[in-house]
Amino acid sequence: MRYFSTRGQAEPRDFGGVLLAGLAEDGGLFMPESWPERSAAEWRALRDLPYAELAAQVMHPFVGETISLDVLRGLCERAYAGFNHPARVPMVQLDSGLWVQELFHGPTLAFKDMALQLLGQLFEHVLTERNETVTIVGATSGDTGSAAIEACRDRSRIKIAILHPEGRTSEVQRRQMTTVDASNVFNIAVDGTFDDCQDMVKGLFADTAFRGDMKLTAVNSINWARIAAQIPYYVAAALAMGAPDREVAFAVPTGNFGNVLAAWAARRMGLPVSKLIIGSNRNDILTRFLAANDMTAKGVAPSLSPSMDIQVSSNFERLLFELVDRDPTVTAQLMQDFRKTGHMPVPDAAWKKATALFQGLALSDAETSAAIRQIHDTTGYLADPHSAIGIAAGQAAKLPAPAPVIAMATAHPAKFPDAVEAATGIRPSLPPHLAHLMTGEERLTRAPNDLASVESLIRAFVGRNDQL
Numbered sequence: 076m077r078y079f080s081t082r083g084q085a086e087p088r089d090f091g092g093v094l095l096a097g098l099a100e101d102g103g104l105f106m107p108e109s110w111p112e113r114s115a116a117e118w119r120a121l122r123d124l125p126y127a128e129l130a131a132q133v134m135h136p137f138v139g140e141t142i143s144l145d146v147l148r149g150l151c152e153r154a155y156a157g158f159n160h161p162a163r164v165p166m167v168q169l170d171s172g173l174w175v176q177e178l179f180h181g182p183t184l185a186f187k188d189m190a191l192q193l194l195g196q197l198f199e200h201v202l203t204e205r206n207e208t209v210t211i212v213g214a215t216s217g218d219t220g221s222a223a224i225e226a227c228r229d230r231s232r233i234k235i236a237i238l239h240p241e242g243r244t245s246e247v248q249r250r251q252m253t254t255v256d257a258s259n260v261f262n263i264a265v266d267g268t269f270d271d272c273q274d275m276v277k278g279l280f281a282d283t284a285f286r287g288d289m290k291l292t293a294v295n296s297i298n299w300a301r302i303a304a305q306i307p308y309y310v311a312a313a314l315a316m317g318a319p320d321r322e323v324a325f326a327v328p329t330g331n332f333g334n335v336l337a338a339w340a341a342r343r344m345g346l347p348v349s350k351l352i353i354g355s356n357r358n359d360i361l362t363r364f365l366a367a368n369d370m371t372a373k374g375v376a377p378s379l380s381p382s383m384d385i386q387v388s389s390n391f392e393r394l395l396f397e398l399v400d401r402d403p404t405v406t407a408q409l410m411q412d413f414r415k416t417g418h419m420p421v422p423d424a425a426w427k428k429a430t431a432l433f434q435g436l437a438l439s440d441a442e443t444s445a446a447i448r449q450i451h452d453t454t455g456y457l458a459d460p461h462s463a464i465g466i467a468a469g470q471a472a473k474l475p476a477p478a479p480v481i482a483m484a485t486a487h488p489a490k491f492p493d494a495v496e497a498a499t500g501i502r503p504s505l506p507p508h509l510a511h512l513m514t515g516e517e518r519l520t521r522a523p524n525d526l527a528s529v530e531s532l533i534r535a536f537v538g539r540n541d542q543l
């Protein structure tokens with residue numbers, strides 16, 4: 076499988092090349108040259124497989140010749156072995172038409188573990204085969220950071236620097252990053268928002284000399300490997316609900332658009348998905364786009380669901396590329412307009428295509444709190460603020476056909492104990508492996524919202540010892 080940049084000006088690569096490049100040199104995102112479609116019979120053959128086996132089979136067409144199916148199977152088994160639920164991605168029924176798929180049974184209690192535990196294995200395998208090393212840079216609004224650190228910590232071929240917006244994650248989220256004692260991990264608290272952090276990461280990649288010297292790669296969903304590793308859980312959920320012999324709809328709380336893009340990719344591969352329902356918080360650029368073709372970035376506002384405090388949703392570029400019939404010139408122009416003006420003039424035809432499949436709902440903090448309470452009161456299910464937004468969006472969706480709605484539960488409620496307690500009076504406790512989180516020593520370096528400062532901090536970190 077070959078991959079091309081959405082902006083058309085970068086060298087095409089195979090999966091291994093994409094994994095190690097992260098972002099294309101032209102600033103675009105890598106996309107597979109074609110979508111590996113499956114027939115109904117081929118989907119049926121995946122029913123009842125253990126999750127690791129399913130993941131290997133669904134992902135392998137994207138991985139292509141980089142890794143054999145047998146080896147990929149082993150990597151998937153290792154990636155999901157540490158999850159604390161036998162099903163890995165269990166389904167919970169909330170009412171007659173609404174299910175939740177829990178994606179938070181990995182080590183850091185968020186859906187990011189689903190992809191990042193596997194990415195840790197993939198990096199290790201590909202770097203060892205090529206005898207190479209990398210520096211990973213990532214931006215986080217709360218969950219990606221700890222999941223990436225957990226997956227990459229203590230790996231001798233990797234150094235990982237994670238930028239988070241200071242004071243804008245939950246305390247549990249911050250401590251999950253900063254209490255990790257590993258010499259290849261570097262936490263930078265940026266005086267800015269998640270969008271500033273993400274912009275800085277893209278700026279680091281755009282500095283060709285820095286990128287080359289550091290051998291940069293990415294763990295955010297700008298890295299195609301992240302999306303590929305998120306497709307299998309949509310397949311697992313749909314098959315559990317009777318697909319391919321029945322359509323399903325997914326309700327996904329999303330900020331950077333990576334999670335719902337993986338659902339879109341599963342549909343593009345032939346999974347019968349009737350609707351993709353997006354849940355947002357007050358940072359509602361995606362729902363404004365769907366409602367009125369208003370793709371205009373406003374300032375990032377803090378909310379009860381900090382992981383979605385995002386206005387520039389990186390993976391929207393991948394959908395855009397598809398909506399404009401894979402035209403890299405149009406995609407590049409629209410992305411450039413967005414960067415220059417904060418507004419993206421998406422062509423009407425492309426917007427209409429998007430609205431035929433996607434719908435969205437944005438919840439204020441008060442509505443999020445009410446949703447956590449209502450879900451708990453009516454179903455007994457304790458949802459974190461992000462999952463509650465997804466569930467509420469799923470409940471509100473008026474679907475024409477009786478397709479079951481599967482809402483993605485993206486984080487464990489104990490990651491957001493204050494919000495959950497305020498809504499329900501119940502304070503969810505951390506699982507035993509994280510019991511010492513709130514008392515551990517924190518390691519982080521503060522930085523201004525300034526690319527040069529962050530570059531020199533990362534250079535110093537990478538040069539600190541000769542592991543690389």
Ligand SMILES: N[C@@H](CCOP(=O)(O)O)C(=O)O
Nearest residue numbers: 215216217218219295296382
């Ligand atoms: N919500 C994320 C933000 C980064 O998104 P990603 O999917 O591109 O890694 C977070 O919690 O960090």
